[in-house]
Amino acid sequence: MENVTLKINGMSVSVPQNSTVLEAARIAGINIPTLCYLKGYNEIGACRMCLVEIKGARSFAAACVQPVGEGMEVFTNTPALIKSRKNTLELLLSTHDRKCLSCSRSGDCELQRLSREYGVEDEHRFDGEMNHYEPDASAAHMVRDNNKCILCRRCTAVCANMQGVSVIGVTERGFQAHVASPFEMDLADTSCVSCGQCIVACPTGALYEKDATAEVFAAINDPSKHVVVQTAPAVRAAIGEEFGLPIGTNAKGKMVAALRRLGFDKVFDTDFSADLTIMEEANEFIERVKNGGKLPMITSCSPGWVKFCEHYYGDFIENLSTCKSPQQMFGAIVKTYYAEKNNIDPKDIFVVSVMPCTAKKFERGREDQSAAGVPDIDAVLTTRELARMIKKAGLLFTSLPDEDFDLPLGIGSGAGAIFGATGGVMEAALRTAVETLTDTKLEGKALDFVDVRGTKGIKEASYQVGDLNVKVAVVSGLINARKLLEDVRAGKADYHFIEVMACPGGCVNGGGQPIQPASVRNNTDIQALRASVLYDEDLTKLEYRKSHENPVIKELYETYLEKPGSHKAHGILHTSYVNRGLY
Amino acid sequence: MAKATGNLPFSGTPEQEAELRKVIAEHKDEKGALMPVLHKAQEIYGYLPIEVQTIIAEGLSVPLQEVYGVATFYSQFSLYPKGKYKISVCLGTACYVKGAGDVFDKLCKKLGLQSGQCTPDGRFSLDACRCIGACGLAPVLTVNDEVYGKVTVDDIDTILAKYTG
Numbered sequence: 001m002e003n004v005t006l007k008i009n010g011m012s013v014s015v016p017q018n019s020t021v022l023e024a025a026r027i028a029g030i031n032i033p034t035l036c037y038l039k040g041y042n043e044i045g046a047c048r049m050c051l052v053e054i055k056g057a058r059s060f061a062a063a064c065v066q067p068v069g070e071g072m073e074v075f076t077n078t079p080a081l082i083k084s085r086k087n088t089l090e091l092l093l094s095t096h097d098r099k100c101l102s103c104s105r106s107g108d109c110e111l112q113r114l115s116r117e118y119g120v121e122d123e124h125r126f127d128g129e130m131n132h133y134e135p136d137a138s139a140a141h142m143v144r145d146n147n148k149c150i151l152c153r154r155c156t157a158v159c160a161n162m163q164g165v166s167v168i169g170v171t172e173r174g175f176q177a178h179v180a181s182p183f184e185m186d187l188a189d190t191s192c193v194s195c196g197q198c199i200v201a202c203p204t205g206a207l208y209e210k211d212a213t214a215e216v217f218a219a220i221n222d223p224s225k226h227v228v229v230q231t232a233p234a235v236r237a238a239i240g241e242e243f244g245l246p247i248g249t250n251a252k253g254k255m256v257a258a259l260r261r262l263g264f265d266k267v268f269d270t271d272f273s274a275d276l277t278i279m280e281e282a283n284e285f286i287e288r289v290k291n292g293g294k295l296p297m298i299t300s301c302s303p304g305w306v307k308f309c310e311h312y313y314g315d316f317i318e319n320l321s322t323c324k325s326p327q328q329m330f331g332a333i334v335k336t337y338y339a340e341k342n343n344i345d346p347k348d349i350f351v352v353s354v355m356p357c358t359a360k361k362f363e364r365g366r367e368d369q370s371a372a373g374v375p376d377i378d379a380v381l382t383t384r385e386l387a388r389m390i391k392k393a394g395l396l397f398t399s400l401p402d403e404d405f406d407l408p409l410g411i412g413s414g415a416g417a418i419f420g421a422t423g424g425v426m427e428a429a430l431r432t433a434v435e436t437l438t439d440t441k442l443e444g445k446a447l448d449f450v451d452v453r454g455t456k457g458i459k460e461a462s463y464q465v466g467d468l469n470v471k472v473a474v475v476s477g478l479i480n481a482r483k484l485l486e487d488v489r490a491g492k493a494d495y496h497f498i499e500v501m502a503c504p505g506g507c508v509n510g511g512g513q514p515i516q517p518a519s520v521r522n523n524t525d526i527q528a529l530r531a532s533v534l535y536d537e538d539l540t541k542l543e544y545r546k547s548h549e550n551p552v553i554k555e556l557y558e559t560y561l562e563k564p565g566s567h568k569a570h571g572i573l574h575t576s577y578v579n580r581g582l583y
Numbered sequence: 584m585a586k587a588t589g590n591l592p593f594s595g596t597p598e599q600e601a602e603l604r605k606v607i608a609e610h611k612d613e614k615g616a617l618m619p620v621l622h623k624a625q626e627i628y629g630y631l632p633i634e635v636q637t638i639i640a641e642g643l644s645v646p647l648q649e650v651y652g653v654a655t656f657y658s659q660f661s662l663y664p665k666g667k668y669k670i671s672v673c674l675g676t677a678c679y680v681k682g683a684g685d686v687f688d689k690l691c692k693k694l695g696l697q698s699g700q701c702t703p704d705g706r707f708s709l710d711a712c713r714c715i716g717a718c719g720l721a722p723v724l725t726v727n728d729e730v731y732g733k734v735t736v737d738d739i740d741t742i743l744a745k746y747t748g
Contacts, residue, residue, distance in 0.1 A: 160646070160649075166646030166648045167646075167648060168648065169646075169648035169649060169651070169652045170652055171651060171655045172656065182633070182636070182647040182648045182650070183633050183636075183651060183662075582647075583637075583647065
């Protein structure tokens, strides 16, 4: 690609010719503030924060959508621009619910930060009529509070362009314009999939997860409860960010130490139940292939994807693996096997999951998720909520020692660890399926199924397994799932096994993960950095790399479940789905 | 939040639906098909309730939220049916300074409606409109084709009584 040369604030810079002024400035080491811009999803130049002066132009231009040109002279920081940005902020604040102290985003709000940076002295400068909205707390996973909304449209853009869901959008016009579901329906009544990508896209506190920290603290403080916690693989790859550690830091040891100090009776690892999922799912896949069952089989670990399938692709429900997700399998095993072994009444066990995901809050309440007659999972915390609990308890996270998970359910394999990244479930399943079907032992590099790795939205590969050529596809981001399913439906694509993760990049980029401001998101490959933590664990940190070699899994089958797909395993570890239709 | 659907049951006929589906089929492959289809749909049904917008969304393969967003953006689209007696209160400048706002508020309260809505019995619908060119009579309201000038809050009961019973 050819480069063009332009001047930014008097300094010459050479950038690829298809760059925007915003990108060119970044290359020149200059940050231009933005509010509405979200790279790849929301490029609409609406908020007017990124205005710049271009020599010879009649008016200010929005840097996020302004293409560069040869010889262009751009100014990003003139007094007129600074005044304009300050004015814009003051106008946004004029209809903003300024209850900042109690706001979920206080301290990491992009509006708050810019107001400080641009020296907004009087947040009441343009006081006048305000709109008042009833917050929508109908959904299991989140609250939508339009009183904090600045109409940047980042949430509606990811809902439509990243996830292909579009259950929220801008309604009405002018002063009445607001984000809503069609016909002002409650979010719970729409075909929202609960992915939470709108939450991590929101610059303010208009969207936030339903906080479960109070009930978890209450359970911990209830002496009659045996409180067990599990943490998903993706949580360790991101929670450090909440405590100032760089993106891509593995904070597993400190996270375990923190959980123990918070007072959980047992600190276990979802890697273990990810291994269990592989045992059941690989077996289910082999059975389907052998017995002419419904193919392609599609993974069921991602509850956002499962709900999406139930709403939008009801004709694919039979393709979904009947395996519960690792979260639910974990709870089911704790309340059956673990309860029996330790002689505890399942009613007295309180299972908490820490997840990178808001849809897990919905999944917890799904039908057919109560192996012991009580819910498998009692409370779901996002990574953000766990960080909040740690802060509230006064734990100095970065000073904590590195500790190990408790035994026995704290042992997981590398295959379980990579569940948190797109392609991980497929790779883990292939490791087990290949060994089971071909009676060969995979070692070293043969264990790496690199074609299904990486953050590309749709990945395809085929592997010779015995006498079967297994064709697989891996997708992340529901708009990609849509494309793939349309092709499968039209007979244009033909696979045996498909992995779908609702969030682009998989769980590491889930809607429950630490929120990175757009200025970081637009310029950093967060998905890849967090995923590298998990691939590193797989390769160097964990003793086992295949689910079926996990000794706790072996013992569980030998002493309790008999074999994958047994009658008992079905009762505890499998579930069913419902065709939900649209709206 | 309450669902913003009309308080009248939907009474679309199979003929209306067939006509709408024909319009959708004609425009389906055009870029920007939503606007002409919404116009036609409003012509066919008189308003755009959720039942009609759902047919359009499915027919054009666009999300219902997008249909709803467009339908609520433009003031010529209505989510509510019009009543047997369609009341329009002019809120243009001249009428407004002469107290049309109070007249409108009184009508809202009296009929239990917000602008654009229709009473459950289908008798009255209420709209705020812009200048109808009768500023000399401000404030002005119309009931179907009947024009009432120099209206005060106290006249409302008498006017409504003419159309009830």
